[in-house]
Amino acid sequence: MKIISRNFVVIFSLLFLFFVGCKHEKVLRTITVCNVLEFDRNEVVSIPCSNLNLNLNDLNKDNLLLRENSKKDYNVLQWVDNNLDGEYDELLFMADVDAKSTKEYELLWKKNGEELQPKPKVTTYSRFVPERIDDYAWENDKVAFRAYGPKAQQLVEEGREGGTLSSGIDLWLKRVDYSIIDHWYNENAKQPGYYHIDHGEGYDPYHVGASRGTGGIGVWGEDSLYTSKNFIAYRTITTGPLRTIFELDYAPWSKYNIKETKRISLDLGSNFSRVEEILFSETIVPDYAIGITLHDNKGETKLDIKNGVYRHWEPIDDSYVGEGVIIKSNQVTNAEVYKTDIPDQSHLLISTKPCLNLIYYIGFAWQKSDQVHNIEDWDSILLKQSKFYANPLFVICN
Numbered sequence: 393m394k395i396i397s398r399n400f401v402v403i404f405s406l407l408f409l410f411f412v413g414c415k416h417e418k419v420l421r422t423i424t425v426c427n428v429l430e431f432d433r434n435e436v437v438s439i440p441c442s443n444l445n446l447n448l449n450d451l452n453k454d455n456l457l458l459r460e461n462s463k464k465d466y467n468v469l470q471w472v473d474n475n476l477d478g479e480y481d482e483l484l485f486m487a488d489v490d491a492k493s494t495k496e497y498e499l500l501w502k503k504n505g506e507e508l509q510p511k512p513k514v515t516t517y518s519r520f521v522p523e524r525i526d527d528y529a530w531e532n533d534k535v536a537f538r539a540y541g542p543k544a545q546q547l548v549e550e551g552r553e554g555g556t557l558s559s560g561i562d563l564w565l566k567r568v569d570y571s572i573i574d575h576w577y578n579e580n581a582k583q584p585g586y587y588h589i590d591h592g593e594g595y596d597p598y599h600v601g602a603s604r605g606t607g608g609i610g611v612w613g614e615d616s617l618y619t620s621k622n623f624i625a626y627r628t629i630t631t632g633p634l635r636t637i638f639e640l641d642y643a644p645w646s647k648y649n650i651k652e653t654k655r656i657s658l659d660l661g662s663n664f665s666r667v668e669e670i671l672f673s674e675t676i677v678p679d680y681a682i683g684i685t686l687h688d689n690k691g692e693t694k695l696d697i698k699n700g701v702y703r704h705w706e707p708i709d710d711s712y713v714g715e716g717v718i719i720k721s722n723q724v725t726n727a728e729v730y731k732t733d734i735p736d737q738s739h740l741l742i743s744t745k746p747c748l749n750l751i752y753y754i755g756f757a758w759q760k761s762d763q764v765h766n767i768e769d770w771d772s773i774l775l776k777q778s779k780f781y782a783n784p785l786f787v788i789c790n
Contacts, residue, residue, distance in 0.1 A: 416502065416503040416504075417500060417501070417502045417503070418500060418501050419498050419499070419500045420444075420446060420451075420456070420499050420500060420501055421444060421446075421498070421499040421789055421790060422461075422496060422497070422498055422499075422789075422790045423439065423458075423496065423497040423498070423499060423787065423788070423789050423790075424494055424495070424496050424497075424787070424788040424789075424790070425437060425487045425489050425494065425495050425496075425497065425785050425786070425787055426489070426493075426494045426785065426786040426787075426788075427489040427490065427491065427492065427493060427494070427785055428492065428783055428786070429491060429492070429779055429780075429783055430491050430492060431491050431776065432488075432489070432490050432491050433487070433488075433489050433491075433780070433785060434486065434487070434488045434489075434661065435486070435487065435659065435661065435662070435780065435785065436484050436485070436486055436487075436634045436635055436659040436660065436661075436662075437484070437485060437486075437487045437785050437787055438472075438482045438483070438484055438787075439482060439483045439484075439787060439789055440481065440482050441479075441480050441481055441482060441483060443789045444483065444499070444789060448480060451501055452506075453471055453480065454505065454506040454509070455501055455502055455503065455504070455505030455506050456469070456499060456500070456501055456505060457469075457499070457500050457501075457502055457505045457508060457509070458485050458497055458498070458499050458500075459497065459498060459500070460488075460495065460496070460497050461495075461496045461497065461498055465510070466508060466509065466510050467485045467486060467497070467510070468485065468486060468509075468510050468512050468633050468634060469483060469484065469485050469509070469634075470483075470484040470485075470630070470632040470633055470634040470635060471483055471484075472484060472629070472630045472635070472637070473629070473630070474629060474637070476627070476629065484632075484634045484635055485497070485634070486634060486660070486661075487785060489785065512633040514532075514533040514569050514570060514633075514660065515532075515533075515571065515632065515633045515660070516530075516531070516532045516631060516632065516633070516634065516635055516636040516658055516659065516660055517530065517531050517532075517571045517573060517631055517636060518530035518531070518628060518631050518636040518638050518658070519573070519628065519631070520541075520626055520628070521538075521573075521577055523577060523581055524577050524580065524581070525540075525541065525543045525544045525547070525554065525555065526540075526541030526542060526543040526544060527539065527540060527541060527544070528541065528623065528626050528638065528640060529564075529573045529577075530573075530636055530638065530656065530658055530665070531564070531566070531571060531572065531573055531658070532636075532658050532659065532660050532661070532662065533569035533570075533660060533661060534566075534569070534661065534662065534663050534757075534761070534763060535563070535564075535566065535658075535663050535665075535755065535756060535757075536563070536564035536565075536566050536572065536573065537561055537562060537563060537564065537658075537665060538561075538562045538564065539559070539561060539562070539622075539623055539640060539654075540556045540557075540558055540559075540562075540622045540623070541622050541623055541624075541626070542622055542623070542624050543555075544556045544557070544622055545557050545621050545622035556600070556601075556622070557602065557621060557622065558600050558601060558602055558603070558605070558608075558621075558622065559608050559609075559619055559620040559621060559622060559623070559642060560600040560601075560602075560603050560604045560605030560606075560608040560683075560685065561600070561604070561605040561606050561607045561608050561754060562596070562598055562600045562605055563596075563598040563605070563606055563713070563715070563756050564576075564587070564594065564595075564596045564598070565594045565595060565596065565597065565598070565708075565713065565758040565760070565761070566593060566594035566758075566761065567592075567593060567594045567758070567760055567761045567762070568593045568594065572593050572594065575593075576593075576596075594758070594760075594761070597708050597709055598708065598713070599685075599687060599736075600685070600736075601735065601736040602735075602736040602737070603683070603685035603736040603737070603739065604617075604619070604682070604683030604684065604685055604739055605683075605684075605685055606684050606685070606715045606716075606717070606754050606755075606756060607665070607667060607682060607683075607684070607717055607752070607754030608682075608683055609652075609669060609680050609681060609682050609683070609750075610646075610680075610681050610683065611646055611648065611650070611677060611678065611679060611680060611681065612678075612679060612681035612741055612743055613678055613679075615730075617681065617683070617737070617739070617741070618645070618646040618647070618648075619645065619646075620642040620643070620645035620646075620650070620652055621642070621643065621645065622642075623640035623641060623642055623654075624641055624642060624643050625640070625641040626638060626639065626640050626641070627639045629655075633660065634659060634660050635657055635658065635659050635660070636657065636658050637655070637656070637657040638655075638656055638657075639653055639654065639655045639656070640653065640654045640656070641653050642654075648673045648675050648676075648677045649673060649674060649675065650671060650672070650673045650677065651671070651672045651673070652669065652670070652671055653669075653670040654667060654668070654669060654670075655667075655668040655670060656668075662755070662777075663755040663756065663757050663763065663773060663777070664716075664718065664753040664754065664755030664777055665753065665754050665755065666751070666752075666753055667751070667752055667753070667754055668749060668750070668751050669749070669750040669751075670748070670749060671746075671747070671748060671749070671750060672748065673746075676746070677746040678746065679725060679726075679743040679744060679745070679746060680743075680744050680746060680747075680750055681741045681742065681743045681744070682702075682717050682719065682741070682742045682744065682752060683739040683740065683741050683742075684702065684704045684715050684716075684717060684739060684740040685736065685738070685739055686704065686706075686729070686731065686738040686739060686740060687706060687708075688738075689731050689738050690706050690707060691704050691705055691706030691707065692704070692705045692706075692767065693705075693729050693740050694771070695727045695728075695729070695740070696775075697721055697724060697727060698721060699721070699775060699778045700718055700719050700720050700721045700723075700724065700778050700781075700782075701716065701717075701718055701771075701774045701775060701778050702716060702717045702718075702719075702727060702740055702742050703715070703716045703770065703771060703774055704716070704740055705767045705770060711758065711759040711760045712758075712759045712766075712767075713756055713757070713758050713759070714756060714757050714764060714767065714770030714773075714774075715754075715755070715756045716754070716755055716756065716770070716774045716777075717740075717742055717752055717753070717754055718752060718753040718754075718755075718774065718777050718778050718781055719742060719744065719751075719752035719753070720751075720781070720782070723744045723745055723747075723750070723752075724742055724743065724744055725743050725744060725745055726742075726743040727740075727741065727742045727743065728740075728741055728743075729741075753777060753781060755774075755777070757769075757770055757773060
């Protein structure tokens with residue numbers, strides 16, 4: 393009787409722990425990620441919340457965790473409300489998938505999941521910067537960019553100092569993986585011109601002026617590039633550990649009266665911002681041209697129409713910077729290197745079919761960041777990014 397009683401107690405205890413465990417942790421979905429390319433991939437993937445088919449309010453999304461099958465460590469998650477209506481639209485996580493293989497992850501609910509969420513060391517970031525007139529700046533662990541707002545335009549039009557009249561995209565060359573935007577702007581407020589000097593974290597030597605910078609657009613015709621002015625409004629959609637998204641609105645521009653909104657996103661670990669141009673005109677527009685400025689006509693260009701890769705490699709101060717645009721080849725009608733003696737008007741120009749939504753990637757790499765050592769490295773990164781774009785990771789949620 394003693395032996396039977398002891399066995400009964402053991403079995404009862406195990407069953408009790410099992411049922412308690414079920415109440416404290418439950419696997420909700422299995423997520424399979426497939427990589428069809430011939431090289432390993434470590435990048436952000438997105439799952440529409442509609443595919444999860446979960447009531448996030450009842451579950452408390454902060455208690456949801458994700459991990460690779462058979463692993464103990466949890467992945468960093470980010471929830472995104474794309475239209476700012478108060479409801480989450482997609483779930484982001486970083487997938488690490490070997491060449492030509494698949495990997496499975498599990499999404500689970502845990503009672504104390506909020507306490508177990510991993511704390512990322514690096515992040516993406518973007519914000520409006522009213523203390524530097526009215527820039528909008530964005531960055532991740534590799535690169536940083538900025539665009540110019542209406543007050544900067546007003547200063548130029550009034551003939552006052554400190555402004556910039558341009559819808560071109562500026563590049564900030566950073567050599568650290570942590571966020572530098574706030575620090576550089578704060579120091580610049582105390583010491584004007586601070587971020588134009590390399591204090592060990594990088595600097596901004598890149599000149600935009602009236603050019604397209606890297607990835608600004610216009611309408612190309614009769615040897616002239618018609619462009620918008622500075623953005624007039626902005627919306628920060630999300631900024632977090634894996635992706636930042638924002639929108640910039642522009643006043644109607646050119647004789648075509650084009651209405652333009654740029655929706656820009658930047659993922660952790662990527663040298664490339666994704667640009668979605670939302671465009672509308674009541675009259676027929678001949679094309680939209682994406683530009684990369686050719687500073688003083690220096691540097692080497694490459695037009696790889698087959699792979700949708702357009703590259704510039706140029707000397708800036710005592711180092712080199714590679715810039716690039718990636719776009720699907722079926723969108724492109726023409727590409728050329730246009731050189732002139734007029735300041736800020738020499739460009740590598742990619743002419744595209746006029747459309748309501750134009751999507752492309754813009755990016756760069758600075759030699760002193762150790763991300764690239766030569767032009768061949770930059771070409772390799774560009775080609776890989778073009779393959780990422782053409783072959784996104786395939787995600788199945790069960």
